[in-house]
């Protein structure tokens with residue numbers, strides 16, 4: 468079909484890394500593009516396609532086409548005794564061939580692709596975009612602060628293992644080694660993931676666009692710094708529309724869950740509780756707590772004055788202390804997955820004890836919910852540093868010399884936020900950032916303008 472005959476502005480293929488924390492922001496970005504007149508095809512792996520739960524939480528999802536390609540492990544790789552290295556290699560080798568075939572197929576069927584938006588965790592789709600002469604836009608799913616740190620490692624400016632007690636990088640506050648992502652502070656801990664996060668920068672200089680899921684006011688200095696080198700555009704926070712600007716109809720969830728949700732039970736339970744009386748606890752889709760940490764957390768929740776709603780994924784359930792659920796039935800609810808946004812938006816929720824995954828951080832910030840930061844690994848310690856010391860929207864739970872956050876500390880942190888007088892400043896800051904997040908995405912806001920600019924260049928391409 469000739470370009471001028473099309474009833475859409477451009478056709479974007481959007482390709483997230485196959486995990487919940489990566490699908491969510493790229494899916495939400497896709498909905499926005501579609502809302503603005505772009506045809507979007509979201510590509511995922513066959514395994515994710517066959518196992519995901521498609522929610523009825525958003526009509527916007529219906530505006531996006533979904534395609535599945537093989538990554539060489541259509542039955543999933545985690546259950547097959549395959550190493551992460553072997554999986555990533557297959558994703559690259561098998562995935563790139565199938566992605567290229569998909570682009571050819573779409574061209575042949577009259578829907579040529581104008582742009583490939585790919586997750587920075589997989590840099591190789593840029594070669595495919597170049598081969599087909601289409602726009603290649605890399606999408607960074609972590610904070611610009613974290614991207615800046617990794618880029619310094621990639622360039623060899625920040626040397627590993629770390630030796631200095633204070634790390635100074637442009638656009639950022641002074642950092643202690645433990646504020647850096649765990650793959651750097653505990654160098655050698657997860658070599659395959661280290662390769663992934665540093666590999667994000669191997670070809671970024673050649674990308675046509677560098678899209679970041681953050682917003683300008685949140686990371687102004689570091690965004691300005693990165694923008695000296697790359698065509699960086701902040702387009703976040705990619706939070707379903709009902710919680711920010713209400714632009715997309717009925718958009719109160721991302722729309723794809725990789726875990727079965729017990730959301731109705733959560734809402735029913737939360738509805739019974741007064742405003743700001745519940746602490747919500749979740750460690751996202753991947754973090755695994757040690758047995759001792761899980762026990763300390765559980766008993767800390769029991770000790771605290773607040774009620775609690777705790778998400779414990781099925782794979783973590785055996786670590787909950789025996790008898791805990793029965794003993795605390797009056798005080799708390801433990802579920803295996805929920806709609807986190809609906810929970811955070813509920814007035815009964817007064818704080819979020821979080822692993823500080825970037826999506827969870829942005830969601831809480833955008834909804835004005837103060838945080839108790841309990842980072843576990845990867846970029847979470849850097850996010851925790853910003854939560855506590857830069858945005859001042861939360862406290863950080865201090866681990867002991869064994870690295871365990873004890874029950875007394877859990878109790879103390881919850882009280883610091885939930886007790887109105889103590890938590891006043893943090894609550895005020897949380898409201899300030901909620902407002903700024905909304906301002907970034909409404910008409911005229913920095914992120915909204917950046918998305919419009921991105922689309923305009925696709926039209927002209």
Ligand code: UDP
Nearest residue numbers: 488751752753778804805807824825826827
């Ligand atoms: N999430 C959810 N229900 C839950 C727990 C998490 O919907 O019970 C969502 C959450 O809203 C977020 C994503 O899962 O969008 C987790 O992403 P994040 O970056 O916070 O952490 P990750 O899972 O990547 O470690």
